[in-house]
Amino acid sequence: MGKESTNEYGRINIADDVIAVVAGIAAMECYGLVGMAARNLQDGLAELLGMEHLRRGIDVQIEPDGVILDLYVIVEYGTKISEVARNAMEKVKYTVESMLGLDVKQVNVHVQGVRVTNTKPVPAAR
Numbered sequence: 017m018g019k020e021s022t023n024e025y026g027r028i029n030i031a032d033d034v035i036a037v038v039a040g041i042a043a044m045e046c047y048g049l050v051g052m053a054a055r056n057l058q059d060g061l062a063e064l065l066g067m068e069h070l071r072r073g074i075d076v077q078i079e080p081d082g083v084i085l086d087l088y089v090i091v092e093y094g095t096k097i098s099e100v101a102r103n104a105m106e107k108v109k110y111t112v113e114s115m116l117g118l119d120v121k122q123v124n125v126h127v128q129g130v131r132v133t134n135t136k137p138v139p140a141a142r
Contacts, residue, residue, distance in 0.1 A: 019078055032076040039085050040070030042111035046104045048095035053088045053128035082121030093132040101125040
């Protein structure tokens with residue numbers, strides 16, 4: 017479907033996938049976000065998507081008065097989930113509005129899981 021606009025030079029059509037990829041890249045820059053998750057949870061397990069599949073973790077709805085984005089994310093263990101979600105909302109809204117010139121009506125963040133990353137090796141018990 018996409019978002020279409022016209023001006024004196026012609027017509028501009030921005031595909032939903034483009035909106036989703038721009039939003040996904042912006043979200044991945046937020047601290048505490050590990051990655052995007054698939055939109056459909058199967059058996060209660062969230063699948064972590066790679067950078068090449070960011071659009072699969074974002075649902076784009078085009079409304080007459082703006083765009084609604086639903087982000088399905090996995091956050092880092094130990095971070096404050098509400099802060100990570102708020103930062104992602106603000107970053108995605110700003111980036112989509114400034115890069116694509118679209119009005120973002122809502123950014124909804126759905127936390128699909130928490131990932132525990134072990135950065136230090138655990139010493140063996142003696």
